[in-house]
Every structure is written in C-alpha cells, then in structure tokens.
Amino acid sequence: MAKSxxxxxxxxxxxxxxxxxxxxxxxxxxxxxxxxxxxxIAGAMIAAKLYWAKIKSFFGAxxxxxxxxxxENEQ
Amino acid sequence: MNQAVLDPGSFRDPGGHVFHHxxxxxxxxxxxVAEDFDKVxxxxxxxxxxxxxxxxxxxxVDRDLLGSTSDQPTYLLEHPKIELISYxxxxxxxxxxxxxxxxxxxxxxxxxxxxxxxxxxxYNIQFQGAxxxxxxxxxxxxxxxxxxxxxxxxxxxxxLNPLLLRSVLGxxxxxxxxxxxxxxxxxxxxxxxPLRRKLSWQVFAHVLLQAxxxxxxxxADSKSSxxxxxxxxxxxxxxxxxxTKLRQWIAKLEPRGADKTVWADYxxxxxxxxxxxxxxxxxxxDYAADVKPHMIWDLGCNTGDYSKIxxxxxxxxxxxxDFDQDALDGAFLRSEAxxxxxxxxxxxxxxxxxxxxxxxxxRMGLAERATADGVLxxxxxxxxxxTRNIPLRSLVSWIVGLAPxxxxxxxxxxxxxxxxxxxxxxxxxxxxxxxxxxxYLSEVADIVSATQVTESGRKLFRFAxxxx
Numbered sequence: 001m002a003k004s005x006x007x008x009x010x011x012x013x014x015x016x017x018x019x020x021x022x023x024x025x026x027x028x029x030x031x032x033x034x035x036x037x038x039x040x041i042a043g044a045m046i047a048a049k050l051y052w053a054k055i056k057s058f059f060g061a062x063x064x065x066x067x068x069x070x071x072e073n074e075q
Numbered sequence: 076m077n078q079a080v081l082d083p084g085s086f087r088d089p090g091g092h093v094f095h096h097x098x099x100x101x102x103x104x105x106x107x108v109a110e111d112f113d114k115v116x117x118x119x120x121x122x123x124x125x126x127x128x129x130x131x132x133x134x135x136v137d138r139d140l141l142g143s144t145s146d147q148p149t150y151l152l153e154h155p156k157i158e159l160i161s162y163x164x165x166x167x168x169x170x171x172x173x174x175x176x177x178x179x180x181x182x183x184x185x186x187x188x189x190x191x192x193x194x195x196x197x198y199n200i201q202f203q204g205a206x207x208x209x210x211x212x213x214x215x216x217x218x219x220x221x222x223x224x225x226x227x228x229x230x231x232x233x234x235l236n237p238l239l240l241r242s243v244l245g246x247x248x249x250x251x252x253x254x255x256x257x258x259x260x261x262x263x264x265x266x267x268x269p270l271r272r273k274l275s276w277q278v279f280a281h282v283l284l285q286a287x288x289x290x291x292x293x294x295a296d297s298k299s300s301x302x303x304x305x306x307x308x309x310x311x312x313x314x315x316x317x318x319t320k321l322r323q324w325i326a327k328l329e330p331r332g333a334d335k336t337v338w339a340d341y342x343x344x345x346x347x348x349x350x351x352x353x354x355x356x357x358x359x360x361d362y363a364a365d366v367k368p369h370m371i372w373d374l375g376c377n378t379g380d381y382s383k384i385x386x387x388x389x390x391x392x393x394x395x396x397d398f399d400q401d402a403l404d405g406a407f408l409r410s411e412a413x414x415x416x417x418x419x420x421x422x423x424x425x426x427x428x429x430x431x432x433x434x435x436x437x438r439m440g441l442a443e444r445a446t447a448d449g450v451l452x453x454x455x456x457x458x459x460x461x462t463r464n465i466p467l468r469s470l471v472s473w474i475v476g477l478a479p480x481x482x483x484x485x486x487x488x489x490x491x492x493x494x495x496x497x498x499x500x501x502x503x504x505x506x507x508x509x510x511x512x513x514x515y516l517s518e519v520a521d522i523v524s525a526t527q528v529t530e531s532g533r534k535l536f537r538f539a540x541x542x543x
Contacts, residue, residue: 031228031231031285038317
C-alpha cells in the first residue's frame with residue numbers, strides 16, 4: 001500500500017511542472033482542484049466498498065453496515 | 076455616546092457590519108443576506124451552537140437602537156461583549172489549535188443542519204478564558220449537497236499552516252502571522268517543509284498537492300481547471316470525510332520538540348525559596364482582594380501562577396502576556412484544565428501589537444482594544460530593562476499607564492537572575508537601582524506598599540496611579 005501511494009504521489013508531482021506564475025490570480029484555485037480530486041477519490045472508494053460488499057453478500061457473507069469514507073486515512 | 080460607531084475591522088462583508096454603541100456591540104443584517112439569515116435561523120443550528128457555547132449569542136433587538144448609520148438593516152443583533160478581542164498572531168499554539176478544532180467542529184455540526192460556513196477566517200474566533208467561541212453570525216450560509224468547501228484555502232492559511240509551522244518545523248507562528256495578517260500561504264509553507272515530512276498523506280494533500288495545483292493554475296499559459304473542478308463539486312460524504320480527517324489530524328498536532336526555552340521549567344527551577352513565593356502569593360492575593368479588578372493583565376505571566384492567585388482572590392478576568400512559547404502553552408493548558416478565566420497571549424512588550432491591516436486600523440493595537448483595571452509585572456522589569464535596554468523610567472511609566480493599580484516587582488542587581496543577564500554584557504545600567512525605581516514610580520503613582528520578598532532583595536511595589 002505504502003509503495004503504491006508513493007508511486008502515485010511521485011506521479012502526480014511529476015505531472016505538474018513549474019513555470020512563471022501570476023501571483024495575483026485567485027489563490028483559491030489550488031484548493032478547489034484539490035477538493036475535486038479528494039472528492040473523486042472518496043467517491044471511488046465508496047463505490048469500491050459498496051461493490052465489494054455486494055460481491056461478499058453474493059457469496060453469502062453477512063452484509064456490513066454502510067461503509068464510511070477513509071480516503072485520507074493513509075499515513 | 077449617541078452615535079453608533081462602525082468597527083474598523085468590519086468592512087469585508089457588505090451583508091452586515093459590527094457597530095459599537097457605548098459599551099454595547101451590535102451586528103446589522105442587511106437585506107441582501109436576510110433570506111439566508113432566515114434559512115439558517117430556521118435550521119435550529121444557531122440555537123444548538125449557542126447552547127454548546129461554541130457560538131456567541133446574538134439577540135434580535137429593535138433596529139432603531141442603532142440610530143442612523145450607513146446600513147439599513149433588516150435585522151439588528153446584539154452580542155455580549157468580549158472582554159478582550161485577541162488576534163491569531165497573539166494566540167499561543169494551543170489556542171490556535173483549539174480555535175482550528177472549534178472551526179471544524181462547527182462545520183461538521185452545521186452540515187447536519189444543511190448549513191455551511193462561507194469563510195474560514197481565524198479572526199471570527201475569540202476567546203473567553205481558554206474557551207474559543209465563534210463570533211460571526213453572518214458566516215453561516217445555507218448548504219447544498221455538492222458545494223465545495225469555500226473556506227478550505229483560508230482554513231489552511233489561517234489555521235493549518237501556522238500550526239504546521241510549529242508542529243513540523245518548530246517555528247512559532249506569531250511573528251510571521253503578525254506580518255502577513257492573512258496567515259501563511261500554502262506555497263510558502265511547501266517551500267519549507269522537508270520532503271520526508273511530505274510522505275504523510277495529510278501534508279502531501281493539503282500542503283504539497285494544493286501548492287502544486289495552485290502553481291500550475293497560475294502558470295502564464297495554462298487555462299485554469301478550477302471552474303471545471305467547481306462544477307464537479309464535492310459530495311457531502313466527501314466533505315464530511317475531509318473535515319473529519321483534518322480534525323483528527325489537527326487534534327494530534329503538538330509543538331515540535333517542545334524544547335526547554337528560557338523559562339520552560341521556571342516554575343520549578345527559578346531562584347525562589349518556597350516561603351518566599353508564598354509571601355509573594357499572599358501579597359498578590361491581598362491586592363486582588365482589596366482592589367477586585369474586573370480585568371487584570373499579568374505581564375510575564377509564565378505558566379499563570381499569579382494570574383490564578385489573582386483570579387481566586389477577586390479578579391474576574393485575567394489576560395496573561397509572555398513571549399516564551401512553552402510558558403504560554405503551559406498557561407493555556409492550565410487555564411483549560413482548571414477552567415480559569417485566564418487567556419494567555421503572546422506579547423513582546425518591547426514591540427507590542429499595533430494597529431494594522433486596512434487603514435492600519437482593521438486590527439487594533441493592544442492598548443486600543445481594552446484597558447486593564449489592574450496590572451501585575453512580576454519578575455518582568457529586569458528582563459526589559461537589562462536585556463532589551465528599555466530605560467527604567469520609561470518602562471515604569473508604561474506599566475503604570477496600563478492600569479490604575481497594580482503590583483510591580485523590582486529585582487536588584489545582586490539577584491542571581493540579574494547577575495545572569497549581566498554576565499555576558501557590560502553593565503551600562505547606572506540607574507537600575509531600587510531607589511531610582513521607587514523615584515520613577517512615585518513620579519506617576521502613589522506607592523501603597525513596598526515589601527521585600529527574597530533574601531536577594533526582590534521587592535514588590537504595590538501602586539495606585541496618581542489621579543486614578
């Protein structure tokens with residue numbers, strides 16, 4: 001898990017170059033893009049958990065309570 | 076006073092403004108935001124927040140109470156007065172942390188009522204003792220599922236980043252925050268945090284990723300993807316998750332190292348004998364019991380020992396000032412744990428907070444915000460006079476100018492502490508004597524009593540300002 005996390009991080013950082021910036025542009029832009037990304041990850045995880053729960057119940061496992069989101073739980 | 080006066084710091088939100096009328100504090104709710112105000116009111120959230128002590132009460136009062144002002148409000152609210160308005164650059168680490176947690180707790184609770192906060196200004200939180208309280212009723216707006224967290228960037232700059240500065244790098248936020256009033260930008264913080272600390276998911280996401288996204292959005296030739304991102308939105312469950320995880324993370328932040336600075340273990344290792352500190356405590360208790368100051372300022376409060384004594388003896392509110400971060404953190408913890416009406420604040424007395432922000436009056440200087448009814452300056456004078464070269468006469472008259480009565484400790488040159496301060500420098504302080512001190516004090520005040528409390532000759536001077 002830690003290794004894949006590291007690879008993802010390096011990948012994301014490499015995708016973003018650095019070049020001259022206009023400092024007077026709205027400073028909230030970075031925050032909004034980050035939230036869209038975090039929201040997307042959380043959504044995907046919920047979907048994955050629901051899907052996993054369905055597979056388990058198909059094979060007769062007892063259904064678990066509604067999954068909670070722990071997208072930011074990785075350390 | 077017949078005319079309501081607009082608070083000079085209340086201009087950013089045209090939806091309403093804070094006015095002072097004599098000793099009372101009012102907030103206008105203007106027609107443009109009245110509908111949102113009603114929706115939030117109807118949700119029941121505010122009642123719950125006030126009941127929990129998280130939000131300052133606001134009572135609807137007759138609009139005519141305000142008299143004529145620039146606003147034609149739909150509603151007029153009255154708030155109870157905060158004893159001393161304080162700013163995040165005056166708060167010790169633990170106060171800023173408590174404020175950050177309150178902000179997140181309020182947001183999490185508000186979501187359950189379909190209400191959000193429109194911003195994340197740290198200046199919207201004030202302290203009563205060590206208890207943070209949210210003061211801006213107009214920051215609450217109706218929430219719709221999918222709304223992004225509008226205040227996220229501001230939360231990072233005004234709460235998270237200053238906390239990380241101390242927690243990750245061991246640097247107190249106060250000086251930087253005072254200079255850059257809106258907090259510490261994520262891009263600046265990102266440049267300072269070492270790579271290995273960015274391997275934690277929270278630092279990676281909220282600092283590095285955010286800074287990089289911001290930088291790429293600001294590139295000269297790139298089209299911002301923010302409008303697209305805003306359209307995608309943030310589902311309620313994701314927002315709740317994000318707030319919850321941030322809260323868990325911040326709750327665990329501690330000052331890095333918490334290494335012993337000048338006075339960290341002063342309370343146990345300083346040069347007093349127990350009997351002597353008892354004598355000192357008794358004098359402070361007698362003073363507080365006689366004068367019953369409504370608000371006492373404790374200069375050089377350390378971990379708040381004497382503030383506590385003054386509070387127990389008759390003072391109602393204590394504000395402690397110190398420039399030692401560990402002492403302040405200790406005082407804040409004590410105030411929280413013992414439920415004291417003590418607010419410890421960062422102050423470099425040789426450079427007290429001044430008016431700043433828009434018009435240099437948006438954030439007020441310390442002396443303009445409140446006046447003390449009593450002042451304690453114990454083991455304080457020598458640090459400024461000897462270490463900072465503040466002329467003794469000027470220093471005495473500054474302290475006396477703060478409050479009509481008080482107690483000042485004079486520590487003579489032969490005392491171990493002063494000897495230590497002088498050990499590495501030339502003694503140029505020819506007028507640093509008890510006689511000169513007493514003369515300077517009697518120029519501006521009556522000396523009520525002068526009592527020696529240590530064998531080394533430390534003396535407590537209780538004074539009453541002339542003409543007060």
